[in-house]
Amino acid sequence: MNSLAKLTAPRQFSVLRHFHSSVNKQCLQSLKTSYDAVVIGGGHNGLIAAAYLQKSGQKVCVLERRHVLGGAAVTEEIVPGFKFSRASYLLSLLRPQIVQDLELKKYGLKVYLRDPSSYTPLRKPGGKNGTARSLLLGRDHEENMKQIAQFSEKDAQAFGMYENHLDRIGSAITPLLDAPPPSLEISFKHIKQSLQSIFLLLSTASHLGNDLPAFYDLMTAPGQKVLNKWFESEPLRATLATDSVIGAMTSPLLPGSAYVLLHHVMGELEGVKGAWGYVEGGMGTVSKAIANCAQDHGAELFCDKPVAQIITKGDKVTGVVLEDRTEVKAKLVLSNATPKVTFIDLLPRGVLPAEHRKAMEHVDYTSPVTKINVAVDRIPNFTADPNVRDKEPMPHHRCTIHLNCEDSALIHDAYLDAQRGELPTKPMIEMVIPSSLDPTIAPPGKHVVLLFTQYTPYTLAGGRTWDDDTRNKYADSVFDTIEDYAPGFKSSVIDRDILSPPDLERIFGLTGGNIFHGAMSLDQLYLARPTPLVSNYRCPIAGLYICGSGAHPGGGVMGSAGRLAAQVALADVKHL
Structure with missing residues (x-):
């Protein structure tokens, strides 16, 4: 055995360098001095934005600072012969419309559905009779009841109703994942989109019907409170509670954690609601499929191109400058970086209005x-x-x-x-x-x-x-x-x-190590994501947009932020 010691620096460098050469084939074009749109960051949302923009007739380039495309959805051969989904590791939330629009299966996306999906082993036998050794849950309702009945007959009967309950609420609010939120700063230019978003919000509320109080509970309550209403037994409650805290610096006992639970059950894979799966070749295959689509339509993708600054003139964006001082002009700049990197690190100080900068400085990135x-x-x-x-x-x-x-x-x-x-x-x-x-x-x-x-x-x-x-x-x-x-x-x-959290920040650009580009708390969701002043992808600087998980609808390999930011940018092109 190669001990439990850390990878030594020389070995780690050689492994990464070997993998670097195998993925950089996507990044061999010559960078031009001008494009219609520049996307900062080659994570999955940035690549999705690039694909939609390019398909709509914009000439697009993507500038990725690392040696490999994909951001946190990446496959890396850290140990020879072993391909790790190094950051994100499961697929479920990727919007079906994106899979269809970008023909991702044609471009290499293959998913292995998991069933069963959840396993909780016990250190010591427990349950009603002291003989239960584990809890195994999947898509077989009868088997789930049998497993849960080891701990509580009442919970076994309630579990199916609980899943249907979450499915109804998730289905009712799903349209919000596929549409931009209204802006709190409604201008005449954007009033049509804002009114459409408000109408969709009201329509969603009406579709919730009798589930509206339960939805409010899921948005605001502790996850444990919600679970306690349904179930009496451990480890069922603990197993389900993990979805209320995964990736979030919160406890199931704290208000707002129930929404994180809801967020993680809103996915759909291969037509199966709530299903999660492994991507063949690792999560980097998701990014590679999106990149293949974008390139096939003419987008140009570049690795090892860190952006040093977003360039503006007056109140408009004019392009970016790379760390090697190369200037790339563009009428549109979409940033897949976190809001902190985009607005605090890349924009020259004084360009962002003071109230906007102050709001950005207080976004929560705790991980x-x-x-x-x-x-x-x-x-x-x-x-x-x-x-x-x-x-x-x-x-x-x-x-x-x-x-x-x-x-x-x-x-x-x-x-x-x-x-x-x-x-x-x-x-x-x-x-x-x-x-x-x-x-x-x-x-x-x-x-x-x-x-x-x-x-x-951190x-x-x-x-x-x-x-x-x-x-x-x-x-x-x-x-x-x-x-x-x-x-x-x-x-x-x-x-x-x-x-560790600092490593996730250093390697993947995840501020604070936060995998969601910002906490998924009620004060940082929907029309307040990342802040109420910047919540619908647009920024105070015309032509600058955020397209990463720091925008609505938030984190996970979902892709909505990239798609919606591209659509909003395209709608604005005629005004620029």
């Missing part, structure tokens, strides 16, 4: 996430459900595996550790093993294990920093937890890649 990507030489063997055959994945290996989730109190306790600036003694862990379904990402018999862990503060107590020692001590504690559930896991590890 609880440390992602750990692991190469292993065998499939984990859980005590709760031992492997039947040595090298053959079992159904639960295909799921999101929830560890330290036997009780909701464990999640809240980990959150409290982070509030004190401490690393959690019992981190909340979501483990996925995409190689259990996708044979293209690991050598035969070996596996890719992706660990999405919480709660890890800033540690006592002024401590995330140095190599801190990263490795934390990863060791995560591996100790996994070892409790699956003995032998630590000895199976070939190597690992540890990404």
Whole structure:
């Protein structure tokens, strides 16, 4: 075994350099001095915006600062032979209209649906009779009832109604995901769009009907409060509560966490509502398919082109300047960077009106996430459900595996550790093993294990920093937890890649390490995302738009922000 030590700098550099050469084929055009539109950042939203703009007749270029396109939806071969979805790791929220419009299946997108989808092993037997070892949930209603009945007959009967309840509310508000929000600064020029958005909002409220009070609860209440109304048993409540906090520095006990839960069940994959799946080749294949579409229509995509500044003249954008001082002119600039990077770092000081800048300075980017990507030489063997055959994945290996989730109190306790600036003694862990379904990402018999862990503060107590020692001590504690559930896991590890919140910020440009480009709290949603002054992709500088997850409808590999920003920009072209 290559120990549990960190990747050494020379080895990490050589691996990344090798992978760099395999993906840079998409970035070989010669950069021109002028385009109709420049997109800053080659994440999935930026690529989607570029594809829609190019298909509509605009000449577009995308400028990506890294060596690889995709932003957080990227595949990287950190360990030779193992392809990691290094940041985002599952697909569900990508809007079906985008898949259809951009013909993403034609351009290489292939998805493995997961069923079952959720697995919560117990350290010790529990449930009604003290014999339950785990909770396995999927699309089979009868099997779900059987699994939940180990803990509560009442909950088994309620679960189907709960899922239907969320589905009704999710379906009613889905149109809001596919339309821009109204602007709080309605101008005559944009009044038609704002009135359309307001009408859609009112229409959504009418479609909610009797579910309107429950929707209000989901928007404002603690996730735990909502779950307690439906269920009485753990680990069911704890398993469902993970969706109310995933990627968010909040607790199921805090107001607003219920919306995060709703956000994560609004997806659709292969026509199956709420389904999640693995992308063949990793999440970078999503970005590659979008990039292939954009290029096929004439867009030009460039890697290793960091933007240093957005150029303006008067109250209009005129282009960008790269770090190497190359100037690229454009009448439209769409930024896939976070609002902080876009408005605070890239715009010259004094260009953004003072009230707008002040609002941007107070956007919340707090993140609880440390992602750990692991190469292993065998499939984990859980005590709760031992492997039947040595090298053959079992159904639960295909799921999101929830560890330290036997009780909701464990999640809240980990959150409290982070509030004190401490690393959690019992981190909340979501483990996925995409190689259990996708044979293209690991050598035969070996596996890719992706660990999405919480709660890890960006800033540690006592002024401590995330140095190599801190990263490795934390990863060791995560591996100790996994070892409790699956003995032998630590000895199976070939190597690992540890990404703390500062690492996610440094590598992927995620301010604060926040995977959503800003907290998904009620004060930063819909017509207040990222702020009430900039909420419908437009900015005070004509021709400048935000198209990333910091805009409506928020985070996840959804693509709506990119599509809607492009549509808003195209509607404005005639006025520029």
